[in-house]
Structure formats: C-alpha cells, structure tokens
Amino acid sequence: MEIRLLGPVEVVAGPRRVPAGRRQLRVMLAVLAAAAPRPVPVPVLIDRVWGEHPPAGVRQAVWTRVAGIRKVLAEGAGEPVPVVSWQPGGYVLRVDPDRVDLHRFRRLTAAARRPGCPDPERVTLLAAALDLWRGTPLAGLGGEWVARQRDSWQLERLDAAVAWARAAVRVGRHAAVAPVARDLLEDHPHSEPLATALVRALAADHRTGEALAECRAACERVRRDLGVPPGRELLSLRQALLGGEPLPVPPAAAGPVVVPAQLPADVAGFAGRRPELARLDALLDGAAGVIAVSGTAGVGKTALTAHWAHRVRGRFPDGQLYLNLRGFDPGGPSMEPAEASGLVLDGLGVPAGRIPAGPDARAALYRSLLAGRRVLVVLDNARDAAQVRPLLPGAPGSLVLVSSRTTLTGLVAANGAHLLALDPLPPAEARQLLAARLGRTRVAAEPAAVTGIVTACAGLPLALVIAAARALTRPRLRLDVLAGELLDARSRLAVLSGDDPGTDLGTVLSWSYAALSPPARRLFRLLGPVPGPDLTPAAAASLAGTPVHRIEPLLTELTRANVFAEPVPGRYRCHELLRSYAVAVGSGAPDPTARA
Structure with a gap:
C-alpha cells in the first residue's frame, strides 16, 4: 500500500486506488502521513484540518476522521498496511516511510546530495525523485496548512530539479533539461538557479541564440519584478554568451560540496516543551524561513533550539551551520556581522583566500552559496536584528533559527520572522526536568521538597539544573534541606551559584542587566x-x-x-x-x- 501526497491525495493498494474519503479526511490523512513517524498532537490536528475556527464538538470530529482513515487503510488487507495509533504525544501513522511518496522523494534527494555522489548516480536518483510528482501536491484541498505545505514542497521539487539539471548537463544529457526547466519556470519565474541551469543546457546543446534570449529574459524578470540586480552567475553567463566565450564553470562543479555539521551536542536529559516543539514543527512544515526564539535569561532557549535542531536535521541535507553570536556574553564584545559572515563562509568550505574583505561582499557570497540548497542555520545568543540580518539567505529553502534574550521585533516586521516566546516551565514539566537529572526514585521520595525547589526556581530551567547539580554533587543532602535554602530569598542566589559563569545564575542574570x-x-x-x-x-x-x-x-x-x-x-x-x-x-x- 502507498500513500501519495505529491498530487491529489491517494491511497493505492497494489493495482487499485482506494477511495480516500471526503476533504477533511484527506487533509487529516495528509497531515499524519507528512508527519510520520512523528506523532501529531490533537490541537495541531485540529488547527491543520479546521483552521482558526473549528466547529463545536471538534474533538469528536477528530475521532470520527481517525476512524475513517483506519477504515480506508484497512482496504489494503492481505499485506502489511499502515495503521493510525494513539500515543501520549498524539496520533501517529505507523508506516514504512518509503510507502509515502513525500518521504521517498526526500530520501532520494538526500542520497543524491551526499558528498562524493558521482554525477551519473545523482542524475538517476534525482530523476527517480522527480518522477514521483503527479502534479500540484495536495491537489483539490484547501486551507492554510495545505497552502503552506504546497508552497514548501514545491520549493523542494524546485531544488531537486535544479540539482538534476546541473548534473544532467555535466554528464551530457543536456537535451532533456530544457523542457523540464521551462515548465518549472512558469511556476517559479524568479528562480535564478533554474534559469542558469536552462541557459547552460541550451548552450551545451549548441542553441546559443535561445540561451542568450533566456538569459536576457531571466535578468529582466528579476530587475522588473523584484527590483534587484541579477545574481553574479546569471550576469557572467550573459557576458560569456555575448562575447562568444566558453561559459564559466558552475559553482557546483568548482570543487567538492562541503556539507557542514556544526550543531552542538544535544541536551542530555531534555524534558518538557512539547507545545513549543510542536509549534516549531508546524513552522518548519509551513516553510518558515526565519524563526526567532526569545525569552528571559536562563529560560532554556539554547537547549530548546539545539534539541529541536537535532530532531529535524535530516530535513536539511545540505548541512547545519551554528554560531554563538555572543550577544550577551562576558567573554568579550558581541560578534560583528563581518566576523559572523566569515565564519559561515568558512563552514561552507570557502578557502580563506577567497573570502571577501567587505561585509557586503561576504553577505552576497553567503547568499549565493545557499541559493538552491537546504541548510539549517542556528544563530544562538543574538544581540539584535541588525546582527542577524546579514546572515539571512536570499532564497527560500534554508531555515534560520535564532535565539535571543530580546524580542527581535525588527526581524518580525522587516524579514517575516516567526516569533516563539518561551515562558518558564510549568510545574509538571519542571518536575520532569528534575526527575531527568536526579532520577525518578529520589524525586518521588520527597515530593513536598521537589515542589519547594520548583517554586523557588520559578520554573527557570537554568535554576533547576543548577539546583539538581548541587543535589547530585552532595548525594547525602536531603532535598527538603535544599528546598529550604532556595526558599529563603536571602540565600537563593548564593545557592544557585557555581564556578562556571554559564552556570552561575547571578552572573547569567547580570548579562541582561548590563545590556x-x-x-x-x-x-x-x-x-x-x-x-x-x-x-x-x-x-x-x-x-x-x-x-x-x-x-x-x-x-x-x-x-x-x-x-x-x-x-x-x-x-x-x-x-x-x-x-x-x-x-x-x-x-x-x-x-x-x-x-x-
């Protein structure tokens, strides 16, 4: 049995198509299949299927649709079939990912992008991935979630088509590129990577006049519709074609593709934050380009962003970049944009001698390198929007995840960033964090003391882990004694101190105060x-x-x-x-x- 999303939503069992039900049922099936094997919380299901105005009794409607999906999937009896089951995080579709065309497409494109993949194999893999498309994804369905997914998946298709076209030209299959590229340019007229691939294919097929016409048309569309000059590669192609010179070597063939993997280690004993993780998942599914996570000192911004980045790094086959921008740091001044641009260019494999000196030139090269790629850029501890803005990609596909103690209103207003504000942990999640650090047995033995520690730490994750560390390094210390020290306002900050500035609460709070x-x-x-x-x-x-x-x-x-x-x-x-x-x-x- 297969579930198809890259076109009309279909369930196919062997040679026959199984009727997938009415619109809402098909939307819910698409939500579960796109998220598989991750569970989808019921509130998220409701939002994605019914939007901002769900009907009365919507939870009963969820159960009815889930039952309907189970009935549809049961039509494939006689072979292993996908099933929808409930677990504490929500409903999950248990299915072999290769039986969902979206996930098979992503597996094939990731395999094609791996370092060292030879061009003939890359062409074969990407052609197989593109053959999975049957038209407009989620065709015939409406709603905000459907619209976001449709746009996001079509950008993934565009990225794959550009990579296929470039590789096909390099292996001499240039004649096949022009019809595919022209078809996609109707939907993505401002995609410079696609336009350059078309120009190169036409030139390789000795159709120089057509190549020059396409190049001029692409430059004009960018100037007229976007109000910006065309990119360097498109301009250099036009210059070479006008002068009858050999075309410049495309960036993808200039050397080995560097796939950075710079994420810091995942957080040991991470607990809670389910609503926030679900919100980040929804923003990623909705093709967000910039997400800004803000909150007070010690609220767990770095831990949340690192943990979630590890969860979704498979969605970014072209790599993950990480920078601590030192916006609030006692070790020195915050990082200047020019220094940050130089570090990310180094992470993308640009030799030191080829990194431009000026900040504007560095930012332009960075945007060029990210065009047509899917890279996760994690910017931790940002000072303000101006520090982040030069590190934003110029084309869709990549995601920038920013954390900051300040609410980055400028990024929201000028760059369309999505804001996630972190509050202190609720008591139940604070207890989970202590249990993850101290062990369930020790926490269960002194429930009243644990309540006192949670109260005194105000749900602040940094304070909770410092208190837990104090208890772990003094195994004979009773938790009620620790709770008493913390509940005394006169000694609270002293108890939550340490020999490392990053784990001394008073020091961490002082960085916000000093700003x-x-x-x-x-x-x-x-x-x-x-x-x-x-x-x-x-x-x-x-x-x-x-x-x-x-x-x-x-x-x-x-x-x-x-x-x-x-x-x-x-x-x-x-x-x-x-x-x-x-x-x-x-x-x-x-x-x-x-x-x-």
Whole structure:
C-alpha cells in the first residue's frame, strides 16, 4: 500500500486506488502521513484540518476522521498496511516511510546530495525523485496548512530539479533539461538557479541564440519584478554568451560540496516543551524561513533550539551551520556581522583566500552559496536584528533559527520572522526536568521538597539544573534541606551559584542587566522590594518618581529585553529570581537614598 501526497491525495493498494474519503479526511490523512513517524498532537490536528475556527464538538470530529482513515487503510488487507495509533504525544501513522511518496522523494534527494555522489548516480536518483510528482501536491484541498505545505514542497521539487539539471548537463544529457526547466519556470519565474541551469543546457546543446534570449529574459524578470540586480552567475553567463566565450564553470562543479555539521551536542536529559516543539514543527512544515526564539535569561532557549535542531536535521541535507553570536556574553564584545559572515563562509568550505574583505561582499557570497540548497542555520545568543540580518539567505529553502534574550521585533516586521516566546516551565514539566537529572526514585521520595525547589526556581530551567547539580554533587543532602535554602530569598542566589559563569545564575542574570540603559537599570533595581505580583505604569512612575509618559519607554525596554513580562496589557511583572537579583544589585546601587 502507498500513500501519495505529491498530487491529489491517494491511497493505492497494489493495482487499485482506494477511495480516500471526503476533504477533511484527506487533509487529516495528509497531515499524519507528512508527519510520520512523528506523532501529531490533537490541537495541531485540529488547527491543520479546521483552521482558526473549528466547529463545536471538534474533538469528536477528530475521532470520527481517525476512524475513517483506519477504515480506508484497512482496504489494503492481505499485506502489511499502515495503521493510525494513539500515543501520549498524539496520533501517529505507523508506516514504512518509503510507502509515502513525500518521504521517498526526500530520501532520494538526500542520497543524491551526499558528498562524493558521482554525477551519473545523482542524475538517476534525482530523476527517480522527480518522477514521483503527479502534479500540484495536495491537489483539490484547501486551507492554510495545505497552502503552506504546497508552497514548501514545491520549493523542494524546485531544488531537486535544479540539482538534476546541473548534473544532467555535466554528464551530457543536456537535451532533456530544457523542457523540464521551462515548465518549472512558469511556476517559479524568479528562480535564478533554474534559469542558469536552462541557459547552460541550451548552450551545451549548441542553441546559443535561445540561451542568450533566456538569459536576457531571466535578468529582466528579476530587475522588473523584484527590483534587484541579477545574481553574479546569471550576469557572467550573459557576458560569456555575448562575447562568444566558453561559459564559466558552475559553482557546483568548482570543487567538492562541503556539507557542514556544526550543531552542538544535544541536551542530555531534555524534558518538557512539547507545545513549543510542536509549534516549531508546524513552522518548519509551513516553510518558515526565519524563526526567532526569545525569552528571559536562563529560560532554556539554547537547549530548546539545539534539541529541536537535532530532531529535524535530516530535513536539511545540505548541512547545519551554528554560531554563538555572543550577544550577551562576558567573554568579550558581541560578534560583528563581518566576523559572523566569515565564519559561515568558512563552514561552507570557502578557502580563506577567497573570502571577501567587505561585509557586503561576504553577505552576497553567503547568499549565493545557499541559493538552491537546504541548510539549517542556528544563530544562538543574538544581540539584535541588525546582527542577524546579514546572515539571512536570499532564497527560500534554508531555515534560520535564532535565539535571543530580546524580542527581535525588527526581524518580525522587516524579514517575516516567526516569533516563539518561551515562558518558564510549568510545574509538571519542571518536575520532569528534575526527575531527568536526579532520577525518578529520589524525586518521588520527597515530593513536598521537589515542589519547594520548583517554586523557588520559578520554573527557570537554568535554576533547576543548577539546583539538581548541587543535589547530585552532595548525594547525602536531603532535598527538603535544599528546598529550604532556595526558599529563603536571602540565600537563593548564593545557592544557585557555581564556578562556571554559564552556570552561575547571578552572573547569567547580570548579562541582561548590563545590556539595559541606565534609567531602565534604575527602575529594575527599585522593583526588587515592591510587594505584590505585578505593577502598572502609574505605580512604576510613582516608584521611580518619574512622569508616566517617561516611564512607559522604560517598561517597553524591560519587556523587550525579557526582564519584565506583560501578561495582560498594562500590568508588568518579573519572576521571583529576577526580584531576588534586583534586591541584590539594589543593595549595592549608587542611589540608596532614592531607593529608600
């Protein structure tokens, strides 16, 4: 039995097609098949099938559609058939990935992109992958998820077609390239890699006039529709054709393709964050180009991005790049864009002598190298949007995953980034994290103490792992004693200290504090001893002895830095560990009279 998504959704059992049911059932089957073998949580299923306005009784509708899918799949009785089953993470379609055309397509394209794959084999693999397409993917279906997937998968097809065309020209099969490339250019008229592949194929087939006409047309489309000059390869092809010179060597043939694998090690004992992981999965499935993960210091941004990057690295066969941009780091100034561009070019295999000196030229070469490739770029600890922007690809296909203590509003507004804001862990997930570090037996033996530790750590993952490390290095320490030390506000930060700046909570919080403007730092210091869970702009203005119209920009600065949170409009708060830090820095601040 096969499940086909690269065209109308179909279930094929041997020589016959099994009716796949009505629209919603076909959409749900497509959601499960595209995610397989990962489970799909019920809320995600509801969102992808019904969108923002699901009907009343939608969970019953989910069960009905799942039953319908099971009935459709049972039509393939007599051979191993896919099954839909429930597990704690949601519904999962248990199927051999090669029985879903989407996954078979991705396996073939990944095999073709492996380093050292000879061109004849690459042509055969990519041709087999492209033959799986039967038209518009998910044809006949509608909805936001379907539209996102359709666009994303068509870009994957475009990438595969470009790679096939380039390899086919190199092995002398150039005559087959022109009709395929021209057909795809109707749907992707601004794809310069596809246009250059077509021009090279026509020139290799001694159709120089057609090649020059296609080259001129491609340059004109880019200038007219996008308002930018054509890329270097397209311009160099036009110049060579006009001068009757040999065409320049294409980038893919200039040397071995470097596939970087720079991700840091996955996080040991990672726990929780299921909704956030599901959200990241949904953004990836929806062809997001930039995802910005923000949150306060110690909330687990780096851990989440590293863990998820390892989960999805198979979706990026052209490699994974990683940079710590040192936006909040005591080891020195934050990384400048020119330095960052040089490091990513080095990771992509550009020799040191060929890396341009200027930052603009470096960014342009970086975008050229990523065009037509699927690369995951993880940028950790970003300072602001300006630091990230030169590292954004110029063409779809790759994904940039950014983490920052600040809310990168500029990336959202100007670059279409999708924002994922991390909150502290809820109590249940905080207990899971402690159990993963200390062992379930020790956690179960002192449930009240564990509750105290979770409360004192305010659900902050960094604080929880520091507390767990303290308990692990002192195996005779009872957890209720540790909880008592943590619940005492006077000793809390001392208990959560360490000999490594990265695992000393006070030091980590100080990096966020140091990045604030002096007026915002003063307001933060004054906040420490204030009773109550939150405060209004009027209360903050009264506290600081400052007019409200001057206090509001400071509250905005503290919120963007994720030092304050605004859970409801007009009310600001920060968690207890930040309050403890505010008291600590306030006691040594230069304005004790104002504080009093």
